[in-house]
Amino acid sequence: MRLKEEMSCRNEDEREEFSEQKLNHHHQPLFFTTPTLEPGFPLQGKPVVVGYALTSKKTKSFLQPKLKDQARIKGIFFVAIDQSKPLSDQGPFDVVMHKLLGKEWRQIIEDYRQTHPEVTVLDPPDAIQHLRNRQFMLQAVADLNLSDSYGKVGVPRQLVIKKDASSIPDAVAKSGLILPLVAKPLIADGSAKSHELSLAFDQNSLQKLEPPLVLQEFVNHGGVLFKVYIVGETIKVVRRFSLPDDVCKRELSKNAGVYHVPRVSCAAASADDANLDPHVAELPPRPLLEKLAKELRHRLGLRLFNLDIIREHGCGDRFYVIDINYFPGYGKMPGYEHIFTDFLLNLVQGKYKKRSC
Ligand SMILES: Nc1ncnc2c1ncn2[C@@H]1O[C@H](COP(=O)(O)OP(=O)(O)OP(=O)(O)O)[C@@H](O)[C@H]1O
Ligand SMILES: O=P(O)(O)O[C@H]1[C@H](OP(=O)(O)O)[C@@H](OP(=O)(O)O)[C@@H](O)[C@@H](O)[C@@H]1OP(=O)(O)O
Ligand SMILES: [Mg+2]
Numbered sequence: 035m036r037l038k039e040e041m042s043c044r045n046e047d048e049r050e051e052f053s054e055q056k057l058n059h060h061h062q063p064l065f066f067t068t069p070t071l072e073p074g075f076p077l078q079g080k081p082v083v084v085g086y087a088l089t090s091k092k093t094k095s096f097l098q099p100k101l102k103d104q105a106r107i108k109g110i111f112f113v114a115i116d117q118s119k120p121l122s123d124q125g126p127f128d129v130v131m132h133k134l135l136g137k138e139w140r141q142i143i144e145d146y147r148q149t150h151p152e153v154t155v156l157d158p159p160d161a162i163q164h165l166r167n168r169q170f171m172l173q174a175v176a177d178l179n180l181s182d183s184y185g186k187v188g189v190p191r192q193l194v195i196k197k198d199a200s201s202i203p204d205a206v207a208k209s210g211l212i213l214p215l216v217a218k219p220l221i222a223d224g225s226a227k228s229h230e231l232s233l234a235f236d237q238n239s240l241q242k243l244e245p246p247l248v249l250q251e252f253v254n255h256g257g258v259l260f261k262v263y264i265v266g267e268t269i270k271v272v273r274r275f276s277l278p279d280d281v282c283k284r285e286l287s288k289n290a291g292v293y294h295v296p297r298v299s300c301a302a303a304s305a306d307d308a309n310l311d312p313h314v315a316e317l318p319p320r321p322l323l324e325k326l327a328k329e330l331r332h333r334l335g336l337r338l339f340n341l342d343i344i345r346e347h348g349c350g351d352r353f354y355v356i357d358i359n360y361f362p363g364y365g366k367m368p369g370y371e372h373i374f375t376d377f378l379l380n381l382v383q384g385k386y387k388k389r390s391c
């Protein structure tokens with residue numbers, strides 16, 4: 035019971051108390067072997083210790099009380115990683131979750147992976163880094179070229195402009211891309227700027243854009259987007275509002291040129307209850323998404339990400355992946371507290387089984 039109380043404390047306290055207990059898997063503290071253990075403790079009475087290194091915004095949106103409650107029931111203990119101390123001096127951890135920026139952090143986590151092969155690090159820094167450049171982000175989807183009886187999945191045609199805005203009209207003409215185009219900052223590092231997108235409607239306005247960027251063909255999709263959340267082998271799909279098909283007409287009637295795209299699809303309000311055309315609202319076929327997610331998990335080498343998918347014209351079986359995000363806003367995913375805690379348990383139980391084999 036003492037452990038139960040301790041596990042519900044806040045982050046800072048958690049870290050201190052936890053290190054005071056000198057919790058160590060090899061030298062099990064007494065209180066884990068008492069017969070009053072929660073049934074949720076899966077590994078012969080040992081808790082699963084998950085270290086996390088997340089921004090304060092992410093910590094707040096992810097570590098909600100409902101997740102902590104489920105974790106407590108299942109014997110999972112979340113511990114904040116202290117970035118001012120060496121990572122190897124902390125823990126010991128069963129799992130490390132992280133989403134932080136910077137070369138220095140990448141090196142720390144890569145070194146830790148090498149020196150602590152017994153710890154599951156979610157996910158490898160190089161694989162995460164790959165998604166931070168929109169030139170490469172969708173490459174795995176394009177390479178996969180998924181097409182089966184349930185539908186086809188592709189990516190919009192796109193062009194990379196590294197510098198010199200005045201060269202854009204020519205580059206676009208040569209590439210054969212069809213306007214309107216969505217201009218996205220090349221680097222998707224999570225900064226506010228990296229989410230500032232714009233739509234360019236005519237050749238002239240193209241030179242007003244600010245490289246480095248990716249220019250992507252705008253695909254009409256009925257104003258609805260599907261967010262496909264992936265947590266290991268589990269996938270969960272939600273509908274979100276997106277840009278309407280007539281966005282070009284609407285904006286052109288006001289002013290020709292560049293239109294700044296609002297972050298409509300990031301709003302937590304889901305389009306699930308909206309009065310939508312049933313064709314537009316229909317979720318992409320489950321088997322198609324299962325196949326896509328499985329392939330991408332392997333090709334990207336990641337276990338925690340989401341895909342933004344749209345359906346061409348809002349009907350039919352032609353889908354486009356337009357964005358992939360590492361460790362997205364799982365707090366907005368219905369039932370994430372169950373999915374995530376089960377995922378963590380399976381990870382660690384799988385590892386123990388492997389070892390005992
Ligand atoms: N090629 C496209 N065709 C049509 N609409 C698009 C296209 N690309 C983006 N959009 C619209 O713009 C929105 C933002 O684009 P995108 O998801 O690429 O940006 P982001 O800043 O990476 O978003 P997130 O907040 O999900 O990380 C999408 O949710 C969708 O509504
Ligand atoms: O905070 P939120 O819940 O909105 O999560 C968003 C997340 O922000 P955070 O990582 O800073 O939390 C974003 O990450 P960055 O690109 O900015 O790194 C990106 O993944 C969005 O797609 C997420 O929204 P979702 O796609 O899940 O709707
Ligand atoms: Mg997106």
Ligand SMILES: [Mg+2]
Pocket residue numbers: 222357358359
């Ligand atoms: Mg994104």
